[in-house]
Amino acid sequence: MLRTCAKRLRTLGSPLGQPGAQRRSFSSEKFIHKDYALPNPSWSKDLRLLFDQFMKKCEDGSWKRLPSYRQNFPEKIQEFQTLYLDSSLAKGEQHAQQFPRSLDVGLGFEYVMFCNDVERKVLCFLQVGPHLQGTPGFVHGGAIATMIDSTTGMCAFRAGGIVMTANLNINFRSPIPLCSVVVVDSQLDKVEGRKVFVSCNVRSVDKKTLHSEATGLFIKLDPDKSLKK
Numbered sequence: 475m476l477r478t479c480a481k482r483l484r485t486l487g488s489p490l491g492q493p494g495a496q497r498r499s500f501s502s503e504k505f506i507h508k509d510y511a512l513p514n515p516s517w518s519k520d521l522r523l524l525f526d527q528f529m530k531k532c533e534d535g536s537w538k539r540l541p542s543y544r545q546n547f548p549e550k551i552q553e554f555q556t557l558y559l560d561s562s563l564a565k566g567e568q569h570a571q572q573f574p575r576s577l578d579v580g581l582g583f584e585y586v587m588f589c590n591d592v593e594r595k596v597l598c599f600l601q602v603g604p605h606l607q608g609t610p611g612f613v614h615g616g617a618i619a620t621m622i623d624s625t626t627g628m629c630a631f632r633a634g635g636i637v638m639t640a641n642l643n644i645n646f647r648s649p650i651p652l653c654s655v656v657v658v659d660s661q662l663d664k665v666e667g668r669k670v671f672v673s674c675n676v677r678s679v680d681k682k683t684l685h686s687e688a689t690g691l692f693i694k695l696d697p698d699k700s701l702k703k
């Protein structure tokens with residue numbers, strides 16, 4: 475599995491394939507808003523098949539593919555700041571990137587999310603790259619938590635608007651092999667006032683292995699309360 479992973483990355487000319495290769499600078503990417511939730515050469519056959527399968531489901535409008543960017547659009551940052559922050563943008567914030575998209579292509583999180591707003595579900599098809607290792611050969615628990623947080627967070631966002639994670643409870647049932655593809659399946663359970671409850675499981679593509687189960691509590695932000703920086 476790891477050998478296949480390394481081979482695919484060499485074709486991409488990633489730092490793993492070319493030791494000492496330079497990372498791209500922030501400035502070259504600054505205002506380029508590329509959609510990363512689209513196939514690239516690091517995607518395995520499994521990820522590509524799931525992508526194609528769900529793109530077909532999008533044709534009747536029941537499912538939607540969610541685009542995904544490294545950086546927030548400046549107007550979105552401005553809107554968030556105006557509504558929820560009481561201080562000016564911190565230095566360096568113009569270089570901020572979405573954490574799950576911040577690793578080079580193929581090395582970290584390769585994923586695409588699809589939502590079904592009638593069923594109140596968000597699915598994430600995730601390929602876990604070689605830089606997400608925890609126990610040798612397996613994915614780090616924090617990396618799994620990141621994608622559970624992102625997927626359940628997106629599910630809560632679609633129901634409740636701008637939210638923050640207040641509680642995330644994860645049971646790790648079986649380790650995820652590095653470079654494999656898994657399905658993160660999140661479901662909105664209920665909304666009670668500002669509280670949005672979401673549950674989630676992470677399974678292998680063939681659904682035979684349950685890797686993790688989780689529940690999340692998200693709180694809709696209150697524009698009358700500023701977040702402190």
Ligand SMILES: CCCCCCCCCC(=O)SCCNC(=O)CCNC(=O)[C@H](O)C(C)(C)COP(=O)(O)OP(=O)(O)OC[C@H]1O[C@@H](n2cnc3c(N)ncnc32)[C@H](O)[C@@H]1OP(=O)(O)O
Pocket residue numbers: 623624625627628631637638639640641667668669691693694695696699
């Ligand atoms: C495009 C979008 C895609 C989204 C994907 C991104 C996913 C990533 C999301 C994150 O990782 S966010 C980062 C991690 N989270 C944080 O840093 C949040 C830190 N916590 C806070 O800032 C505040 O605690 C929070 C905004 C969550 C809530 O503060 P508030 O002052 O707005 O709420 P408040 O304390 O008044 O509580 C509102 C209700 O929620 C309940 N509550 C709050 N925190 C709770 C908690 N931890 N457990 C249980 N209940 C909680 C609280 O009891 C109350 O219940 P009642 O209305 O019934 O009285």
